[in-house]
Amino acid sequence: MTPAATATRTPAAWAGHLYDDAILAGQGPLFLRRDDGWMLPLPVERWCEPPDAADTGLLRRCGGAVLDIGCGPGRFVTALHQRGRPVLGVDVSLAAVARTVETGAPAVRGSIFDPVPEEGRWDTALLADGNIGIGGDVARLLRRVAQVVHPDGRLLAELAYDDVDETLSVRVDDGDGRSGAAFPWARVGASAAERYASVAGWRIAETWCHEASRRRFVCLRLT
Known part of the structure; x- marks a missing residue:
């Protein structure tokens, strides 16, 4: 599949200098910070390395x-491309797209809520690293992904390890007093994912965990 024109609306929070700088450097610290001070660490170093043991379960499926939504620095896109698989990464961050393209893998800058190349023809959509939380409205995101994949396609998503269901207002934060603009995000575990999938036209085909890294995943199919 050939990338088409990229979308133009880019959420400033993820395209800001803190995230871009961390991606270009290949390291954090970086967090999602809630206004009450709670912070979720972002594993920038892992994102910038080749796929690990937990990631291989996603790659195998x-x-x-494959369309990697919120591809970041592109470890999944690169791995699939190197295997000769048709794949495209989409990310709002120019630095993330640039780092992916530097590996020789294809990626475009844009939001999943804007038009994406080859809509309705992707066999697999990928929401790794908690990207099921994009936009803070899981049901809306799942409905949008249903428009992007082929009717017989699948969605592979990484969930929160714990059984949570929360919508947050967060900021990208470097842990040293600097933060970006607030934006909505969501965190969902297995039970919440099943509920949102049902209302958005999906069914759960498989769930699995990588216990050593405390990471949980789900495969959804359209109903």
Whole structure:
């Protein structure tokens, strides 16, 4: 599949200098910070390395042409591209897209809520690293992904390890007093994911965990 024109609306929070700088440097610290001070660490170093043991479970389940939504620095896109698989990464961060493209893998800058190349023809959509929280409205995101994949396609998503269901207002934060603009985000575990999937036209086909890294995943199919 060939990338088309990129979308132009880019959420400033993820395209800001704190995230871009961390991606370009390949390291944090970086967090999602709530206004009450709670912070979720972002594993920038892991994102910038080749896929690890937990990631291989996702890669193994990627069938056909793959769209990696919120691809970050592109470890999944690069791995699939190197295997000769049709794949495209989409990310709002120019630095993330640039780092992906530097590996020779294809990526475009844009939001999943804007038009994306080859809509309705992707066999697998990928929401790794908690990207099921994009936009803070899981049901809306799942409905949008349903428009992007082929009717027989699948969605592979990484969930929160714990059984949570929360919508947050967060900021990208470097842990040293600097933070970006607030934006909505969501965190969902397995039970919440099943509820949101049901209302958005998906069914759960498989769930699995990588216990050593405390990471939980789900495969959804359209109903």
